[in-house]
Structure formats: structure tokens, C-alpha cells
Amino acid sequence: MKRKFLVVLFICLIINIVLISMVIIPAFKEKKELKKIKEAKVNIVLNNNLKVPFLSEVKVSDFISDINGVIIDDYEINTTEVGEQKVEFEYINDEDIKIPFSYNIDIVDDVAPVIWLGDSYSVYTDYDGDLLQDIVCADNYDDNPHCEILGEYDTTKVGKYNLVFKAVDASNNVTVHEFVLNVKERPKESGNGTSTNKPSYTYIEDVIKNYKNEKTKIGIDVSSWQGNIDFEAVKNAGIEFVFIRVGSSTGIEGDYFVDKTFIRNIEGFKKVGIPVGIYFYSYANSMDRAVQDAQWVLNQVKDYNIDLPIAYDWESWSFYNEFHQSFYSLTKSAKSFLDTIKDAGYTGALYSSKNYLERVWYDTGYPVWLAHYTDQTNYEGNFKYWQLCSNGQVPGIYGNVDINIMYE
Numbered sequence: 001m002k003r004k005f006l007v008v009l010f011i012c013l014i015i016n017i018v019l020i021s022m023v024i025i026p027a028f029k030e031k032k033e034l035k036k037i038k039e040a041k042v043n044i045v046l047n048n049n050l051k052v053p054f055l056s057e058v059k060v061s062d063f064i065s066d067i068n069g070v071i072i073d074d075y076e077i078n079t080t081e082v083g084e085q086k087v088e089f090e091y092i093n094d095e096d097i098k099i100p101f102s103y104n105i106d107i108v109d110d111v112a113p114v115i116w117l118g119d120s121y122s123v124y125t126d127y128d129g130d131l132l133q134d135i136v137c138a139d140n141y142d143d144n145p146h147c148e149i150l151g152e153y154d155t156t157k158v159g160k161y162n163l164v165f166k167a168v169d170a171s172n173n174v175t176v177h178e179f180v181l182n183v184k185e186r187p188k189e190s191g192n193g194t195s196t197n198k199p200s201y202t203y204i205e206d207v208i209k210n211y212k213n214e215k216t217k218i219g220i221d222v223s224s225w226q227g228n229i230d231f232e233a234v235k236n237a238g239i240e241f242v243f244i245r246v247g248s249s250t251g252i253e254g255d256y257f258v259d260k261t262f263i264r265n266i267e268g269f270k271k272v273g274i275p276v277g278i279y280f281y282s283y284a285n286s287m288d289r290a291v292q293d294a295q296w297v298l299n300q301v302k303d304y305n306i307d308l309p310i311a312y313d314w315e316s317w318s319f320y321n322e323f324h325q326s327f328y329s330l331t332k333s334a335k336s337f338l339d340t341i342k343d344a345g346y347t348g349a350l351y352s353s354k355n356y357l358e359r360v361w362y363d364t365g366y367p368v369w370l371a372h373y374t375d376q377t378n379y380e381g382n383f384k385y386w387q388l389c390s391n392g393q394v395p396g397i398y399g400n401v402d403i404n405i406m407y408e
Contacts, residue, residue: 040097043068054082054109054141055328055362060089063105069093080328082109082141082171112175113139113147113167114359122182127155131181135165136320142169143326153181202389207403208238210375211388217241217406221279221387224261226397231268233396241275241308241406243369243385246300248281252322253289256296266304277308279351279369282337283316285323290333294340301346309349309384311369312337317356331362338366351387354379369404383407 045066052058061067061074069091077087088102116136123129137147146168153161161181168174204218212218218238222229223245234242244265247258259265269276280297284290290312297310312334316323325333338348350364354372357379367384370377377386385406392403 040093040095040099041068042093042099042101044101046103050104051106051108052077052079054107054111055079056107060087063087063103067091069099072098077105079107082107109141109169109171110173111140112173113137113142113145113169115147115165115167115175115177117165117177117179119178120180120182122184123155124184124186125156125158126186127183131155133319133321136317137165137167138320138327139167139169139173140327142171143324143329145169147321153183155181155183158183158185199391201391201393201400202403204237204239204392204394204403207388207392207405211405212238215408217408219243219385219404219406220392220394220397221245221402221404222261222265222397224259226261226399226401228261229265229268230396231272231274234269234394235272235274237395239274239394241277241404242269243277243279243308243311243404244269246278246280246297249283249293252283252285254283258300262300266301270304275307276304277311277349278306279311279313280337282312282314284314284333284337285325287329287333287336290337291340294337294344298341298344298346306346309347309367309369310341311349311351313351315352315356327360328362330360331364334361335364335366338364342366349384357381 043066044064047063047065050063056079058077058079059074060077061071064071071089071091073089075089077085079085084104084106086102086104088100090098090100092098114136116138121131121135123131131149132147137145139145148166149163150166151161151163153163161183163179163181165177165179166174208218217240219241220234220239221243242265244262245259246262247256249256266276278297278301280293282290282293284293301310314330314334323330334350338350341348347367349367349369350361351369352361352371354370354377357368357370358381368382369385369387370379370381370383371387372379373387373389375388377388385404387402387404390400390402392401394401394403
């Protein structure tokens, strides 16, 4: 009985020792450390201005004018959300004590909304649209800026109307634009309706002569618009890569459909040994829909070896207001598509024209496929592919085709 008592006593003693080492001693050390920090010398002087524009590239130290020590992690602050934000960090002071500290900054949107409108805008008397929908009124951050047209007008009556287009975003940035609305009678058709203008073409042999070198490859992009392609003839013409449209949807939140020549095109180009990339024409109006777009694309291409990127092609600018997306939200949707593509093991790219790359898109972090129909682009951003024309003539393809340059 005595032996059993001693065993129990010994076990209790061991438990107490363990509890002391696990709970009491760390708690004592923590209390001592807190006392040390509380008594430590803190000398941090913040800048007078703690406001920072939306999407600015700033670090913890950028708001500190003086500090008695060294910041442990001078990280880049996330400025993607407008409003007050708490910045927390630790630093080693001149007494060699690690001290936590925090301050608040105010992230502000100071960019006024954009109105894509010249000095005048013309409609015919049979116009049945909505000017507030047809004239792009958008913002860098606000998905739904308040847009209005000030002044009286009647689109059923011929005349010139002096109006003001006003846009206000959630941060009270204001854009005011004066313009003249011209309402005209639709002209009557005359003649046989045929054009006397001679069509202009860009011939593949000229593109090869002017742009082909050891650092470039010449390619095309195709869809059902190009009909049934003679793949051997295209290869023999000097085409070295191709982007193929996989499909699209029937508009915002519409049903998906596969391009009717997708399977024929991808199998035909693969058969003759031309490297293949993919593009999807998207109507995504949210990040969730863009992810859904990407998942649909991945399901269509899963049985094929894709050599080049899967490109996100969004270009519904003529009815942009219907999407209720700021330029930043639009970019986030594109990035969501491309991230989903990347996570599945493919590479991604953003397709867009020079105008919108400069005026709308933020950096997605993915290669750019630039559309700019000119002999020599002056786009200053980085790009991997350049679509230089839409009137290309390539043997094996009936009608026009886009011609592209790939830069190694």
C-alpha cells in the first residue's frame, strides 16, 4: 500500500514539474518580456501626411521620418482597398529590444471617373438606345459611379443640343464634360450600295520579309471566321505558331459554346506540327464568372497538348457600362481567369489593344498579347506577342486573318 502511495506521489510530482515548465515558467518569461517592452525606449516619428493613393507602391518605412532602431520586415503595404488601414510591424530599438508598433494610414482614391466622349455625339432620329448606357462612364475603383446628362434633349427631333455629362464616384471625385448632341435624319440610301474602295491586304510574305529574324516567329490567330483551313498550305507559307479560339459565351452570364472549328483547327495544326495557343472570348462581369470561364476552357483543352499560352480576350467596350466593373475590378477578373489557368499547369496571357492597355488595364502579372494595327508599334509596355493586322492574306486560308509576331 505504501509502495503504491509513493508511485502516485511521484507521478503527481512529475506532472507538477511538467506544468511548471509548460505553463508557469513561459508565463513568467512572457510577463518579464512584456515589462521589458513596456519600459523600452520608443522614439518613432511619423510623417505629417499619412494619406496614400490607391494602388501606390509603399513600404512600412515610407511613413516614418525617424526611428530609434531598425525595422525587422520593411514589407510592402497592400493598398488595394480604399479606406483606413492599420500597419503593424516590429523593430529592434537601440537597446536591442524587439518592439511591436503600429500606425494607421488612409488609402484614398483621388482619380476622377472617365467619360469616353468627344466634343460631340451624333445619333439619328430613329435612335432607340440610351445615351447613359452607350457612352462609357467608368471609374478606376468604383464599380458604379453616378453618371448623368444635364440639359434637355430629344433624340426624335433634329437639332443640336448643348449638354453636360457629369460623373461622380464613391470618393466624390467629379468629371464634367460639355458636349453637343447632334440629332440627324438618317440619310436615304442611294446607288446600288456597293463600295468603290479597293480593299487593302497585308501579305504574309511581306510580314516575313519585314519582321522575321532570329528572335521572332510569325503566326496567326484563327476562329470559325476563317472557315476550313488548309493546314499544310499554311505551314508551307511560313506560319510558325497559331492561337485558336476555343469558344465564348452568349453574352453576360450566357451559355458557353465551343467554336465550331475548334476541334478541326487544333487537331489540324497539331498534325502538321505548328505550335498551338488558345484564346477565349470572355464576357465575364465578376471574378467568379472569370474563374468559371477558365474552368470551362480547361475542360475543352484537357485532351490536347497546348504549346503556347491560353489567352484571356475581353473586349466588350461598346457596352462596358452594363458590366458594372471598375477598371481595377475588370483587371482582377482577368487575373482570376489567368490564375486558374496557371494553377492547372498552363501559361496565361492577356489579349488587348494598345488603347485599352494604356487606358484601362492594370498589370495582371502575365504576358501581354498586344493588338495594334500598324507597321511599327509605339506601345511602351512589355508584350510577348504583337497582332499587327487583321487583313492578313495567308495561303491555305480563304479571306482575311490576323497576323502576329512572337518575340523570343
